[in-house]
Structure formats: structure tokens, C-alpha cells
Amino acid sequence: MNKQELINQIYAKKSFLCVGLDTDIAKIPEYLLEYEDPVFEFNKSIIDATAEYTIAYKPNSAFYEVDGAKGWLSLEKTIAYIKEHYPEIMVIADAKRGDIGNTSANYAKAFFKTLNADAITVAPYMGLDSVEPFLNFDNKWVILLALTSNKGSKDFQYIDTDRGTLYKTVLYKATEWADSNKLMFVVGATHPEELKEIREILPDYFLLVPGVGAQGGSIEEVAKNGINKECGLIVNSSRGIIYASKDAHFAENAAEEAKKLQQKMQLFL
């Protein structure tokens, strides 16, 4: 998926919503446990119910790896389902990978070829040769961690360096590696002031913004501080949508929550 296709979808759906498929088998409706692959059944229902409000799905690999090979199969099937039924929707593998070049090349193949995701989140700590193999795929995206939504973001990301805080050094350095057609950055919704400043530093890059909902960030604050002329935002909500209810109406309820967010978003588009 290229940048223009992403932008077209955002304006067609009047949405910059990403639904996080952090599917925890302990939190899904009990009656799904009778299926051979409850996680996949759950995801399918959530996807069908929310696709009209959603421009990206973001499965986080941790929630699949916890079930081992079986979980990876659920992940493979989930991505294949999205690609078959909603090929216009971006699939972001939230995997936060990064390793020496030779190894990152295998991760890139795992996520871009084997799983067929459109984008992957990558951790910056190991530098260019850990990121580069992911940049060598056409129409695929690297989403580099810059300023994350969690409390621990204070531990290292705000450390002072010659070029400002560490997360700014990451921004400056990584924008030398790739332009806004291949690279995006993660900026948590829990840091609205910093988001504004990051947008000034990076007028053209898309930002993936997690942390709305359960983690306390607000869509209005994010949109006000982060939007650019091409939208430039993908705002993720996971738990607030997919666990809207735990009964037979879980998918409808998820759709309602997704719609509420989409309706807030369209005011900014």
C-alpha cells in the first residue's frame, strides 16, 4: 500500500481509525471457545463489524505468540482474511522488532512476505542496519518507535542529548534514512504537547498514535495537535473497541464504539 492509497482511504471513509486486534482469549465471549480457532472467529466478527469505520487493523504479535504456533496460525488467518475481504485496509503488524541486519532481514520477510502485513512497528535502539532491511520492500512501511504511550517512555526517551530529547534524535536520524513514503513514527496519544512539536519537526510523515481510550489519550487533542494537510494520522484504539462488550452482541457493540470514534474524526477531515 502506498501513501496516496492510504490517504484516499482516509478521505473516503472520513476516518483515521486503526483498530488494534490485541485479542486475548480470556476476554472474548465464552461461546466462541467452542470454535476450533476462537481468536480468529472473534477477529473475523470484529473486522466485519468495524471495517466501514476503519482504515487500518493492528494485530499485536504478543497476543498471538502467547498461544505459540497455534497463535501464529490465528494471526496468519486474520491477516489473510483482511487482505481477502478488505484489501484497501492497511494491516500493521505491531511487533516492535529490530535486530542485526542479517536477522532483521528475516523479520522483514516474516512480516512482509509470510504474513503479508503492510507495515511493521520497529524499535530504534539498534540503529540503521536493524531498520534498513524493512525499508527494502516496495509498498511496505516501517513505523519506528519514537515517543511511546506508556509510563516507561520517561525512562529513556526523554533523556537529554545534543539534539534535544532522545526521541527527537530518533526522529532526526531516521528521517535521514527514509522519506514519508516508507516511514512513519509511533507517537503516543498520552503526550499531546510533544505531538504538536513532533508535527512541526515532521510536517509530512504519518504518525501512528496509540493510547486513545484505555490509556487516557483523547482523539480531539491528538487531531488538534497532530493533523497535517494529508491527515497524517493513524489513531489506534484496541481495548475500547474490541472489548466493548463480552456477550453475543460484542461485534455490534464494537462497531458502535468504532463509529463513535470515526464521527469524532470526520470533524477534522
Place this chain on the structure above:
Amino acid sequence: MNKQELINQIYAKKSFLCVGLDTDIAKIPEYLLEYEDPVFEFNKSIIDATAEYTIAYKPNSAFYEVDGAKGWLSLEKTIAYIKEHYPEIMVIADAKRGDIGNTSANYAKAFFKTLNADAITVAPYMGLDSVEPFLNFDNKWVILLALTSNKGSKDFQYIDTDRGTLYKTVLYKATEWADSNKLMFVVGATHPEELKEIREILPDYFLLVPGVGAQGGSIEEVAKNGINKECGLIVNSSRGIIYASKDAHFAENAAEEAKKLQQKMQLFL
């Protein structure tokens, strides 16, 4: 596995060698491709041949994920095989994970419970709550990236901060989180001078040292600069051992390479 068990094994085998199971299906002997799970068959032969010289095996998750669910199955079987036949040997999942607390808790369960690894490598960028869930398991280890062996280590890890270079800030901060009974650090063999200084900062922690062999580091330099009174080193070699040859004698040849390294190591123990 606790620290004393690890030390006992090191002195019993007179070795601090870790064999990296970075098994690439394109690089294994062709006749193994006839098996249902060639990667597992290869690993089994390598493990049986090298176990007497080896105190840890380190499968890197990238080389398994590249085959999707099937690859994860090979990884599960490989770890189960080590645990069944060589329970004294440490299994390090080289996964470089790290995410918000709720998500890292799932990674911890994936690697420590589902896969039953003894240790996992973790990326520090997201701070304490991304690392803490891994620390909540008894007799399991976090091996935090500090100074990695790759070229890209220069990009961020050497940035100046108030407490010295960034990797030193990582060391200082993380040693507040856990002592040397739960936490180790990755320090690449390609930085011998820095290794010496790191050992002065961290007299008691074990260091996992990759980068010997194909990446250019030397065992003598590492041992001279990094050893402490309990050894305190786990030195990894991957490609130099497991791809010593590509014919029917690949396992014997791997054993010879492992033995050569072990014999260099015993001079320091």
C-alpha cells in the same frame, strides 16, 4: 535456572559457550529437506553434537518466524528437545521484545511459559514497564540490550547523555530495576574496550556477548576484558558453529568448532 546453577555448569563444562540456533533453511544440508521438519532435524543434530561444549542455546526468533506458524512449531520442538535431553543447559530466546506493560506481560508468558525458555533478550527503549513483566517470573532471566554488536550500535547507543553514553544510562537505570540474579546485559564482542569499562560498572552481572566469529569479535579479547570471579560471561557463536559444513558431517563439524571455542575458553576458567 538460577545463577548458581548456571555457574556450576560453566565450571563443570569449562565453557561459557552459547550456540546460536539461527537456523536458515537455505543453509542446511539438502538431504534434511526430506524430513517433515528440516529445521528441527538440523537443530536436534547440532544440539546432540555440541551439548558437551555448550552451556546455553540461543535460538533467534526471526529465523523461525520467517516460516510463520510452522516455524514457531520448529522453535517449540527445539526448546522442548533441549529441556528434555539437556535440562542443565540454558535456553535463551533471542527475541528482543519490549512493549507496553500489558503487552509485555503476554510476551513474557509466550516465552517463559508457552515456549519454556529460561531467558529472553529485551529491548530497553520503552523503559521499566516494558521490562518489568519479564522480571516477575522466578528462575527466568531478562537479558537487556545495552551495547549491541552491529554497526548500527553507533547510531543511538553512543549518544552522549548526562550519565555518559546512552548504553551506560541503560546500564545504570536497569541495575536499579533488578540485581544480577534476574538480569543480564547484551554487550557485543565487537567492542572490547567498552566491554572492559562495562565490567567495571557491573562487577556482578552476567553479560551475553554475541559477535564472535562471523561478526569479527575474538574470544580472547572478550575473556580478558569481561571475565569476573564467577565467569560472568556467556559468549555466543552462531554461524561459525552451525554452518561449519553443509554435508552429511555438518554436526560433527559443528562439534569440532564448538570444541575449539571451548578449549580457548577453559584457559580462562
